Amino acid sequence: MADAVVSWPIEEIPPEDHLWMRVHTKDIEDGEILPRAFRNRPPKTGGMSTDWAKYRTAQDTRNDGRAGPENYAVIRLNVGEVRVIPDQKVEHTPDVAKNNRAHTDVFGEKNPQTRVLLIRAAKFELNL
């Protein structure tokens, strides 16, 4: 009974907090992240999936990938730096179906400018 969570409240994420994001090995070349690592799913309506560091560790985020943890690195994004990028909105979107309270979407078009600036904002937390 204790595990039966109906929903979590949607919280405002402070700018000094961090987000974790999985990056597939194919999206890293010569130790550098490719711009294609940053995309919305579904492309037109969705956001870019990340986890709020307040409720999850980087290792948890890595373990969640479909291809297995050995195929992913985890990067760290500062919320304030992401919000500075034009048209990007960081919203806490807990995922009850996957039991993930940390789930956070970065909404907004991922055009070439956005993706170049996201690469510069990203830091490796767990490398390959």
Next chain:
Amino acid sequence: MVRTNFILEREAEKAAFKKPRAAFSCSRKDRHVLLRDLLTGSVWTVSKKHDSLYTKLSKEPQEPYYEHLRSKAQRRSGCGHVKISGHIKIPRWYFPAEITALREAINKSRSILEEKDDRDDVENVSESTWNRAQSFLMKNALKMWRFHKTCFDPPKIRAVGDGTIDLHWKSPTRELLINVPVGSEEPIGYYGDDRAEGTKDAVRGKDLESSPDAEWIFLWLMQ
């Protein structure tokens, strides 16, 4: 004195028996072209008054002049054409070394069409999108070569995963990302900046393909 006269006489003789210049002159060539055009009917005109007196020559559709020689030479040398768009064909042997490197990168990137991608929610790249990307690159490379005698380095050509293609350059100081979208109606978007200056003097937009002088962005990248 006698010797001088002899020389002058020899010169006069030579001049008298010299082949007429007109045999090889431009005006003679022009007459040949005119005659050919008259025979093939391209400038054949008859006044309406005497129209009934003449039998009209109808011209069969023919291959372009020298086309048979061109194809024969290609067969012999084993050299083909590189198709850039629906209308322009450039022989492969004509590429300068700088453009050959780009062409090789483009050919290698064709593998993204058959790539099996195990990343999450990936949409494959279509042949038309890849064609658009390679056509865009080659057109600008040839323009750069024609007008500036230089060419940009080959970019990283990568399938994004939503059906689009990224063309990514990183020079020691500058970075440029061009995205070729899925539909032919969608404009090609781009963003570039000087990494030291950040977004201050960045170049960005969505009208790169429609611009007749799109090679400016590559000149900017190479600065």
